[in-house]
Amino acid sequence: MTLTHYLVLAAILFTIGAVGVLVRRNAIVVFMCVELMLNSVNLTLVTFARSTGTIDGQIMAFFVMVVAAAEVVIGLAIIMSIYRTRRSASVDDANLLKY
């Protein structure tokens, strides 16, 4: 397993996540795709930390996880409240926030 393998895996995960965010409508799925992208970034951080022998990357990864956890809490709450008012979890139905 070389560095390249880890990075390719992270890139694949990120791409899946990005495509998912763009093409899926269901807010929960979009949300999970965002998590996927965050995790791919985490993977990259840890990989580089390992290869350079420092711990900076690992610490950053922890920060990302903490932020991601906070994000999940708030994000799910928003999705819940949107679902309660609109009876739908489609992101396209929540389009009132414009100009």
Next chain:
Amino acid sequence: METLPAEGLLASSWLLIALPLVGAAVLLLGGRRTDRWGHLLGTATVVAAFVLGLLYTFELSGLQEPRVSVDLFTFISSGDLDVRAGLLYDPLSAAFVLLITGVGSLIHVYSIGYMAHDPARRRFFAYLNLFVAAMLLLVLGNSFVALYVGWEGVGLASYLLIAFWYTRPAAATAAKKAFIMNRVGDVGLALAIFLMFAQLGTTDYDGVFGEIGTLAGGTVTAIGLLLLLGACGKSGQFPLQAWLPDAMEGPTPVSALIHAATMVTAGVYLIARCAPIYDETPTARTVVLAVGALTLLIGAIAGCAYDDIKKVLAYSTVSQIGYMFLAVGLGPAGYVAGLAHLYAHGFFKAGLFLGAGSVMHAMNDQVDMRRYGGLWKKMPITFATFGLGYLALIGIFPLAGYWTKDAIIEAAVDLGDVWGWVLGGAGILGAGLTAFYMTRLMLMTFFGRPRWEEGVHPHESPSVMTVPMIVLAVGSVASGFLLVSLFPLTDWMEPVFGEPEEPAHVIAPLTVALIVTAVSLVGVLLAWLFVGRREVPVTAPVRVSPVTRAARNALYADTINESLFMRPGQWLTRALVFFDNRGVDGAVNGMAAALGGSSSRLGRTQTGFVRTYALGMLGGAVLVAGALLAVTAG
């Protein structure tokens, strides 16, 4: 000549200005409380000023060096500019002080009767006092700035008095016109002062006149011409003559005092005062001569055609001041002649105006001479005094005009060569025209069949009005002989203008006098042939020759002013208002609208779809990453 600080009595000469000024202030601020005695106070201050003026003149004549200054206070001092408020008392200003306060007193007395029934008589006397104060400042100031203050001050008084009956639109418009045309002249005077300061660093008479010789010829000529512009504005000379006839909308005593005897002669005073400047610049003097000659003819021609008695007298004033300009334009040979004529003119023209006022008073304020006629029997005193003024004006021996006008024409002829003939000829022609229009006026007013409107019962004016007229008539008779022959003004003015040169007569003076008298008599004869022999129609004939039509329109001065300045000005104003609202403000509002429009257009891109935003973010991230790669790889 050295100017010494005034001592003794003369040190108090500021009282001359202060007295009428206090009078004006009391009358204006006192309100209705002063209605009962206001006119008496107004008259008293001017009479007191006259008495003081006499005392000062005696005091001055006893001095070794009759040129003293009174330093009052620092008016404006900043950097290199130091303007002190101060007075200069010399024979020239003394002569003007006597004229202003003397004629002023008479006219104040006359006005007590003339304005007796006007509810705003107090205001009238306040303005008159204000005028006297400003005029005295004009002639007494010891610097060009003081002169300028007085200069615009009399302009204000003139404005207020022309517009005295301001509910009449014609009076209000005439007042505004007078002020504006005066301001055009004032710009010239102001620029002359600026130029003096820039070149000489001072604005007082002593400093300027002492150093004027050090300046380049072109600069002196420029100063001379700018001063002339100012003089033309104030004195109603070409090309700024059009306001003076309109100014007759004011009450008649105003016309007599301001627009005949004193204020309009300020231009002559200015040029005489600035003799040291004009002596350095023959070019400017030539222009003065040309302006004088041209104006005396324009005024005389227009005077022949008007039917309004005051307008005829006004154009006569324009014409006579043209004579004075002609005289002072001649330089040392003519200064005293011009001033003597100014003095004589002050007497007879003020008398004529007061006479006209007396006639109007009797005819219910009618000014159209075609509605007069046969008044000599009803108003004997007015007729007699007016007649003497008339004879003095047209220059019949031995009345005032004969002496003073002849002196001017002689001096003009003495120039020799072509100029002498042209200017002398203009003066002689003007004398003939003067005789014509004044005879026409006399015939239409006092002789012939009465053409009065119904219900008019002419009567002689009360003595408060006739006495001043009699005094002025005496002046009209005697002043010329006194000033030219008996107590020559030349001697009195010698400290100012120097020893008079013995003129080299081109033609014998007697011959000139005979020619002038002959031409005048021809004018009288023609007037009698045209007017006296026939019946005067009550309405002016409409079908007249182009010459008459041009004269009736004062040689189209108003038309030219209107089409050259007023209408383009109005057009420009309207165009600029449009430009400012649509152009400048439009650009600003347009910019605001463009910003607003583009913001709402850009806002459309915000669809509200989360996934569109996500795509935008991804695109942006790819772009940044690509750019980074390109930079690091390249």
Next chain:
Amino acid sequence: MSDFPFLLLMIAVPAIGAAVVAGLPKGRDELARQISLALSGVVLLLAVLATVAFDVDGDRFQLTTEFAWIPDFGVSVALGVDGIALVMLLLIGVLVPIVIGASWKDTAAGIGDVATDRRSMKAYFAWLLLLEAMMVGVFAATDVFLFYVFFEAMLVPMYFIIGSFGGPRRQYAAVKFFLYSLVGGLIMLAAVIGLYVVSNSQLGEGTFAFDALRQLEIDPGVQKLLFLGFFIAFAIKAPLVPFHTWLPDSGSEAPIGGAVLLVGVLDKVGTFGFLRYCLPLFPDASRYFAPFVLVLAVIGILYAALLAMGQSDMKRLVSYTSISHFGFIALGIFAFTHEAATGAVLYMVNHGIATGLLFLVVGMVIARGGSRQIGDYGGLAAAAPLLGGAFLVAGLASLALPGTNSFVSEFLVLIGSFPSQPVFTIIATVGIILAALYVLLMYQRTMHGPPRGVLLQTDPAEPVPAGGGGATALATAPARTALRVHDLDRRELAVVTPLIALIIALGVYPQPLLNLIEPAVAATMSDLGGSDR
């Protein structure tokens, strides 16, 4: 005595007063008026005492107060006045009580001339007091950052005075006023920061203190940029053509009291800024741009005078005359001679007094007729002679007749500019003819002639015709001459009399003010590298 914090008090007293007035319970308008008048009187007293304490031959800046504010950036609350600022403080001290007196009878139902919604009058007086505090601050600041803060903060009370208490188009006018000033202010902020950066690199530590900045040797290219930053802000404020179009709108829509302070004092911040900041801080750039500024100034004199003639709305007319007058002030400042600059400073004071009076009198005319259109009036002088007299004095002062204060300043500006800039001065001098025209045209149309317009209305309840057209229709019925216009009452006399007295007193004996101004102008000229004469 000179340690007494005059300037701080002059800011604090009205600022605290504004808070007190604003906090009064509803319906206590009478008390609000009394407190405002008393406090503005205190400020006037302080200004007079400060003038007494001011030593003409002393330091450039006196009566100084200084303490740190944001020490990390070298910002301090530094107050101090030179002669120029001091005369402006005197002007503020005189004008504010007069404005409050003039607004005395304004009620919630209508401010002066314009009917408003039901708004609280105490708010109006609170804003006036706050405005006074800000105006004092802007002239008294000797720290550039503090100046900037007051410069911007001044907008807020003015915005509300126009926007809440103004005429029918008050919203438009207020927003326009605010945006214009804000744009200029932000450009100036950039230049202020630029100054700080330059001072940081030259002195080792950044500062905003005027006296330190004056010593900098700024690179010519940078000078030009910084000059432009300050200049644009001041040119908008002054205003110079072509940055002027906000003033006619604000001047005509603002309530009379606000308009007096706007044109009388607020706009002078622009010309004051030229003298205090542009010339001493950027002498090379000032000389470089002077021809350009002079062209704008001279165009402004003639252009605005012609526009004034074309106005039918009295308040707009007076606003345009002010733009024309500001051209004279700018000419005097950028002619770079001692006499002209002195004249320009005096012009600022005199214009505040003369145009202030003109605005007040116009407001009194409008209060009687309910219309701003010149065409709705005529023959007023016969019905209200005192009003006519006050109008005439104000008009004559506006056209700079000798004997009024404006003559002295206009004369000084022109005679001082002539030696260094003859061509511009000659063109500017033509402006005095136009000044006579616009003043006398307005005076003749409103005061002279037969009674017209509002004078002919028999029934006071009858609505005033809008526009000039209605007046001619009314004029055809001269039989109904019911002179219902009353002359100036005691309160109005008390408002106009001090200004008329000042106009005449300063017209005859201006030297005391000139003595105050002279040393400060001399210092400015030496910063600039000497007078051009």
